[in-house]
Amino acid sequence: MAIQSERRGSTLHINMGPQHPSTHGVLRLELELDGETVVSCKPVIGYLHTGIEKTFEVKTYLHGVTLTDRMDYLNPLGNNLAYALSIEKLFECEIPERAVVGRVLLAELTRINSHLVWVGTTGLDLGASSVFLYAFREREALLDLFEWMSGARMMTSFIRPGGLAEDFEPEWLAAVDHFLDVLPSRVDDYEALLTNNPLFKERTVGIGVLKAEDAIEMGVSGPILRASGVAHDLRKTNPYCGYERYPFDAIVGQNGDCYDRYRVRIAELRESIKLCKQALSFLPPGPVKTADRKIVPPPREELGRSMEALIHHFKIYTEGIRPPAGEAYVPVESPRGELGFYVVSDGSGRPVRVHERAPSFANLQAISLVAQGGLVADLIAIISSIDPIMGEVDR
Amino acid sequence: MTGGLDGLKAAFPTAEAGMSADGIPYLRLATADLSEAAGRLRNELGYGRFIDLTAVDDPDRVDRFELLYLLYSMAERAWLRLRVRTDETVASVTPLFRAANWCEREVYDLFGVRFEGHPELTRIMLPDDWEGHPLRRDAPVGGEPVDFTVTRDVYGTGPSAPPGPERSG
Amino acid sequence: MSTPLPVSGHAKDAAPAFVLGRLRDWSREKSLWPVMFGLACCAIEMMATSAGKYDIARFGSELFRPSPRQADLMIVSGRVAQKMAPVLREIYDQMPDPKWVIAMGDCAACGGVFNNYAVVQGVDKIVPVDVYVPGCPPRPEALLDSIIKLQERVGKGQRGA
Numbered sequence: 001m002a003i004q005s006e007r008r009g010s011t012l013h014i015n016m017g018p019q020h021p022s023t024h025g026v027l028r029l030e031l032e033l034d035g036e037t038v039v040s041c042k043p044v045i046g047y048l049h050t051g052i053e054k055t056f057e058v059k060t061y062l063h064g065v066t067l068t069d070r071m072d073y074l075n076p077l078g079n080n081l082a083y084a085l086s087i088e089k090l091f092e093c094e095i096p097e098r099a100v101v102g103r104v105l106l107a108e109l110t111r112i113n114s115h116l117v118w119v120g121t122t123g124l125d126l127g128a129s130s131v132f133l134y135a136f137r138e139r140e141a142l143l144d145l146f147e148w149m150s151g152a153r154m155m156t157s158f159i160r161p162g163g164l165a166e167d168f169e170p171e172w173l174a175a176v177d178h179f180l181d182v183l184p185s186r187v188d189d190y191e192a193l194l195t196n197n198p199l200f201k202e203r204t205v206g207i208g209v210l211k212a213e214d215a216i217e218m219g220v221s222g223p224i225l226r227a228s229g230v231a232h233d234l235r236k237t238n239p240y241c242g243y244e245r246y247p248f249d250a251i252v253g254q255n256g257d258c259y260d261r262y263r264v265r266i267a268e269l270r271e272s273i274k275l276c277k278q279a280l281s282f283l284p285p286g287p288v289k290t291a292d293r294k295i296v297p298p299p300r301e302e303l304g305r306s307m308e309a310l311i312h313h314f315k316i317y318t319e320g321i322r323p324p325a326g327e328a329y330v331p332v333e334s335p336r337g338e339l340g341f342y343v344v345s346d347g348s349g350r351p352v353r354v355h356e357r358a359p360s361f362a363n364l365q366a367i368s369l370v371a372q373g374g375l376v377a378d379l380i381a382i383i384s385s386i387d388p389i390m391g392e393v394d395r
Numbered sequence: 396m397t398g399g400l401d402g403l404k405a406a407f408p409t410a411e412a413g414m415s416a417d418g419i420p421y422l423r424l425a426t427a428d429l430s431e432a433a434g435r436l437r438n439e440l441g442y443g444r445f446i447d448l449t450a451v452d453d454p455d456r457v458d459r460f461e462l463l464y465l466l467y468s469m470a471e472r473a474w475l476r477l478r479v480r481t482d483e484t485v486a487s488v489t490p491l492f493r494a495a496n497w498c499e500r501e502v503y504d505l506f507g508v509r510f511e512g513h514p515e516l517t518r519i520m521l522p523d524d525w526e527g528h529p530l531r532r533d534a535p536v537g538g539e540p541v542d543f544t545v546t547r548d549v550y551g552t553g554p555s556a557p558p559g560p561e562r563s564g
Numbered sequence: 565m566s567t568p569l570p571v572s573g574h575a576k577d578a579a580p581a582f583v584l585g586r587l588r589d590w591s592r593e594k595s596l597w598p599v600m601f602g603l604a605c606c607a608i609e610m611m612a613t614s615a616g617k618y619d620i621a622r623f624g625s626e627l628f629r630p631s632p633r634q635a636d637l638m639i640v641s642g643r644v645a646q647k648m649a650p651v652l653r654e655i656y657d658q659m660p661d662p663k664w665v666i667a668m669g670d671c672a673a674c675g676g677v678f679n680n681y682a683v684v685q686g687v688d689k690i691v692p693v694d695v696y697v698p699g700c701p702p703r704p705e706a707l708l709d710s711i712i713k714l715q716e717r718v719g720k721g722q723r724g725a
Contacts, residue, residue, distance in 0.1 A: 054682075137616050
């Protein structure tokens with residue numbers, strides 16, 4: 001199929017993106033082609049540079065939560081979690097057990113959400129449009145749950161420094177349980193459409209191979225690293241939020257190609273369902289916010305009785321919480337890999353610096369390695385299997 | 396290497412070692428020692444995975460930029476932070492860690508720190524013809540003052556909106 | 565449907581033109597083809613709008629065209645960075661007339677929460693906007709509502725802003 005270029009040594013430079021149907025947002029690739037073969041592929045980013053890290057410096061820590069939602073917009077609760085963990089590390093406060101387990105539940109639900117979008121859009125990119133409709137059907141059910149929980153479909157800002165925004169309703173928990181009961185059969189449906197589909201396999205098996213040593217060296221993380229055969233999952237290797245208590249498997253692939261990345265993500269969907277089920281069974285009664293009044297304002301009912309509580313409440317919302325001076329970086333395993341917020345505080349109500357270690361940023365950097373020597377048509381499968389979220393690459 | 400912070404102290408006796416609030420040990424290095432220390436950490440001590448690089452600006456300090464390199468050891472399952480203070484230039488670690496390429500470009504773009512020996516030190520986030528480095532503490536946040544026509548006469552910032560047809564939902 | 569009847573002395577000449585004009589407006593109204601152009605968070609909600617539950621196809625706009633040459637509606641779905649602004653304008657310029665623009669979400673409408681150096685404070689600084697959709701991100705229903713509002717105008721023969 002590939003057209004051989006007539007004059008060897010003469011290459012063609014073309015530009016793909018930033019507006020291209022399969023670049024997942026505003027990614028631009030500068031390609032050097034020899035016929036259909038990719039000689040070099042250079043990503044050009046910054047088309048969604050939002051200045052979020054600068055905006056953090058003029059917001060209070062609580063306002064910052066809403067900015068984290070908008071960085072990786074497929075994983076808002078995971079971003080909230082990483083940000084909250086870093087700030088709580090500065091305060092060194094205790095988070096009640098119900099909030100910790102609730103966070104695991106929410107983080108895994110968000111991972112399901114993210115992988116559902118991934119399965120859908122990958123199907124779309126590779127010409128299997130029906131998967132998109134199926135995956136988004138389940139995603140809508142999940143978004144309805146988020147909306148019930150927080151009032152927002154996507155940008156929930158529900159995990160905040162000090163715990164959760166509110167307690168879960170029992171009916172909501174029952175609805176989540178029901179959703180998790182139904183979901184595995186739906187994942188079977190996606191697999192029926194893709195896993196053994198010869199057209200899908202033709203476009204993914206052996207395409208875009210990333211070797212394990214390259215992946216480690218390039219700082220690649222998440223499903224892409226695991227698809228290359230490296231069993232590295234921060235939930236296992238450096239557990240946070242009590243992940244060590246949940247029996248689950250870190251899914252590892254072998255070949256590091258696009259197909260393995262697909263298999264890893266589908267298996268992770270199932271693992272996340274398992275984790276959510278466990279979190280639901282672990283969920284103890286109790287408060288969902290820390291008792292540390294330095295982070296969480298007094299509850300409403302106290303405001304009517306105590307003047308001090310009223311003043312305290314007012315101060316926290318006007319001046320913001322004040323973490324002790326220091327720095328903290330607490331990484332979590334996002335659907336795309338190692339995600340952490342490096343927060344520097346000088347003891348005032350606004351951060352000196354908040355920097356996001358974005359997994360997509362490192363993963364995308366490896367695309368030049370992955371794409372080199374492949375065919376230009378396979379680039380679509382490669383981009384989609386890397387799953388970059390430009391909001392977090394460019395910030 | 397074992398022993399975390401103590402092991403690091405033994406390996407780098409001249410550097411100042413410590414522990415941050417997040418439990419990640421750090422080494423504070425002189426600018427000139429960065430390449431050599433990074434090379435040893437990568438080749439001998441197992442910190443071969445480059446995670447992140449960022450900078451913190453303090454315009455009142457002599458060496459205003461503090462660069463923070465984050466490395467990870469797959470064997471020890473632990474992070475390590477390198478801190479280097481500089482005014483303007485520092486040696487690039489991209490020849491050692493390929494993953495540092497974009498991180499250094501980002502710090503160059505947003506802070507204006509130059510990395511000597513970097514293969515392609517150009518702007519990465521902002522347009523090539525951009526002037527200034529926005530993440531410096533003395534750079535303004537930018538944007539626009541919020542000026543709603545309906546509130547102009549309240550704050551005296553100009554004439555308020557003329558009466559028009561009622562807005563529909 | 566309030567286009568005034570042409571009242572000239574030559575009604576028999578005007579009638580076919582009038583009918584053709586109405587037919588043209590009606591067909592434009594019922595087949596607004598958006599350019600496939602996603603920017604940020606709102607693009608995900610735009611995708612959700614085109615999926616089964618909200619089904620933008622009910623309003624004739626399901627055909628997201630990857631080429632701006634085949635599209636007459638641009639949904640600016642997300643924040644527009646300074647670096648993206650010239651690209652966005654170029655895509656808009658490539659779209660054939662008549663064309664319409666929906667600014668989806670707070671960022672496209674006014675910069676939203678990102679009042680800073682990097683984000684264009686409202687896409688109306690670079691392209692004329694017909695409908696602004698508030699929300700961060702707006703619900704799919706809000707996007708559908710904006711398309712219906714736009715269709716009403718297109719059906720009346722109004723050109724883009």
